[in-house]
Amino acid sequence: MKVVLKEEHSFLEEVEARSGQKVKECQQCSKCSGGCPFSGVMDYAPNSILEMIVYGMKDQVLPSKSIQMCIQCGTCGAQCPSGFELYEVMNVLRAMAKEEGYTSHETKIPKMNKVFLGEVRNIGRMHEVGLMVKNMLTQGELVRDVAALIPIGPPMFLKGIMSIGDILPHKIHGQAAVAKIFDNVQKMQGGKS
Amino acid sequence: MMKTGYFPGCTLHSTAKNYESSTREVLKALDVQLEEIPDWNCCGSTPAHQVDHLLSLALPARNLAQAEKAGMKEVMAPCAACFNHLRTAEIECAESPETAQKVQQAIEMNYNNTVHVLNILELLVDRIGIDKVAAQVKKPLKGLKIAPYYGCMLTRPAKITQFDHPTNPISMDKLLTALGAEVVAWDSKTDCCGAAYVLTRPEVVIELSGKIVYQAKEAGADVIATACPMCMSNLDLRQGAMSKATGRKTQVPIMYITELIGMAFGISNSVLGLRKHIISTAPVTAKIS
Numbered sequence: 001m002k003v004v005l006k007e008e009h010s011f012l013e014e015v016e017a018r019s020g021q022k023v024k025e026c027q028q029c030s031k032c033s034g035g036c037p038f039s040g041v042m043d044y045a046p047n048s049i050l051e052m053i054v055y056g057m058k059d060q061v062l063p064s065k066s067i068q069m070c071i072q073c074g075t076c077g078a079q080c081p082s083g084f085e086l087y088e089v090m091n092v093l094r095a096m097a098k099e100e101g102y103t104s105h106e107t108k109i110p111k112m113n114k115v116f117l118g119e120v121r122n123i124g125r126m127h128e129v130g131l132m133v134k135n136m137l138t139q140g141e142l143v144r145d146v147a148a149l150i151p152i153g154p155p156m157f158l159k160g161i162m163s164i165g166d167i168l169p170h171k172i173h174g175q176a177a178v179a180k181i182f183d184n185v186q187k188m189q190g191g192k193s
Numbered sequence: 194m195m196k197t198g199y200f201p202g203c204t205l206h207s208t209a210k211n212y213e214s215s216t217r218e219v220l221k222a223l224d225v226q227l228e229e230i231p232d233w234n235c236c237g238s239t240p241a242h243q244v245d246h247l248l249s250l251a252l253p254a255r256n257l258a259q260a261e262k263a264g265m266k267e268v269m270a271p272c273a274a275c276f277n278h279l280r281t282a283e284i285e286c287a288e289s290p291e292t293a294q295k296v297q298q299a300i301e302m303n304y305n306n307t308v309h310v311l312n313i314l315e316l317l318v319d320r321i322g323i324d325k326v327a328a329q330v331k332k333p334l335k336g337l338k339i340a341p342y343y344g345c346m347l348t349r350p351a352k353i354t355q356f357d358h359p360t361n362p363i364s365m366d367k368l369l370t371a372l373g374a375e376v377v378a379w380d381s382k383t384d385c386c387g388a389a390y391v392l393t394r395p396e397v398v399i400e401l402s403g404k405i406v407y408q409a410k411e412a413g414a415d416v417i418a419t420a421c422p423m424c425m426s427n428l429d430l431r432q433g434a435m436s437k438a439t440g441r442k443t444q445v446p447i448m449y450i451t452e453l454i455g456m457a458f459g460i461s462n463s464v465l466g467l468r469k470h471i472i473s474t475a476p477v478t479a480k481i482s
Contacts, residue, residue, distance in 0.1 A: 037385040073385040074349025078359040108393040113240035126203040
């Protein structure tokens with residue numbers, strides 16, 4: 001029987017070349033997944049993602065929730081006996097998913113990221129009240145989110161953690177320059193930012 | 194008098210005002226003058242990092258370029274996440290001229306990689322020195338048991354942070370000991386609190402942050418010390434939710450490292466901003482006279 005692995009190999013090779021990490025040297029010890037704070041809510045544990053890359057399972061890896069969930073806390077890398085940094089692999093996978101137009105199974109985190117970066121683009125800084133309110137409106141869990149806010153919102157004002165002055169955003173002078181950074185990056189990345 | 198560039202970051206101007214006031218007060222007592230980066234912008238935080246790698250370098254790089262223009266050689270960022278993202282831009286641009294060129298093209302400014310980014314612990318321990326900090330102690334934190342919580346953004350990835358150890362650091366331990374406090378041994382020193390996922394998957398963050406709080410309690414800590422506004426927010430604001438989720442009531446005060454140093458320096462509670470916590474810091478201040 002003849003097995004052709006050409007295309008599969010190119011996925012592994014591209015990930016290795018772009019991340020600088022030798023994915024096929026993974027020993028599948030699973031320490032990364034044991035340490036990862038989010039492996040419990042991922043669709044594939046971090047060590048599985050590595051194995052899937054070796055097997056060329058691009059169409060499963062690139063739309064996965066897992067690659068959108070990596071927060072770069074570096075717990076995996078600090079425990080890896082092969083000494084590689086898994087977050088570098090995750091960064092490359094996210095970039096490839098965007099470049100190749102994959103739709104992610106993870107929807108919550110991309111929505112929050114969009115709201116957050118929208119604030120930064122329009123103000124130059126992150127406005128916490130704006131982020132909280134706009135994010136609540138996009139997540140589709142309004143009842144849960146408002147219920148969670150009730151016990152902490154009023155005490156935050158009473159204790160001075162937040163004040164009236166924090167309710168409205170304050171634009172920085174260089175806001176236009178910051179918005180330009182977003183535009184430039186989008187152009188430089190081929191319109192896929 | 195020592196001078197250093199300063200990047201407060203968005204939270205120190207909103208929900209972490211007490212981190213800003215205590216940092217300023219403590220450094221004033223240590224004769225360090227802070228010079229704020231002119232018209233700084235958000236570092237991009239985790240969202241920029243997740244959405245586009247170049248954006249995650251360009252946003253912090255504009256700040257570094259602004260600092261260079263103002264003649265700064267070093268910039269201290271008290272927020273662990275801001276520190277991590279600014280330092281990532283510094284290191285990745287230093288390592289690759291191609292990256293540095295792309296970043297400059299994106300920000301439309303010159304950036305020559307002449308500014309070094311520091312976190313608050315590096316400034317206090319490596320630049321100022323523990324002896325100098327200890328010399329300012331007027332009210333030793335005697336009898337106070339502290340769980341030093343470093344989290345992930347100060348410590349990892351090791352290549353970026355170059356912290357004293359990626360999973361078992363001791364710089365904060367040494368600093369707290371120099372203030373007269375007792376540091377407890379515990380396992381959650383560098384665990385992740387779940388960070389901004391509190392806005393998307395609160396149940397996961399409550400579990401992760403809960404583990405940290407319960408660990409500290411079991412280790413006998415009176416208070417958890419942190420150097421990160423995101424960790425502060427998750428650990429302080431969500432203890433009610435943690436109690437509800439586990440059925441085990443918890444009330445562990447969380448304080449910024451600079452608040453604890455300020456207390457030991459004899460700076461008044463109101464100037465430091467010790468009231469600005471959901472879990473009252475009164476049991477901690479009551480122990481120190």
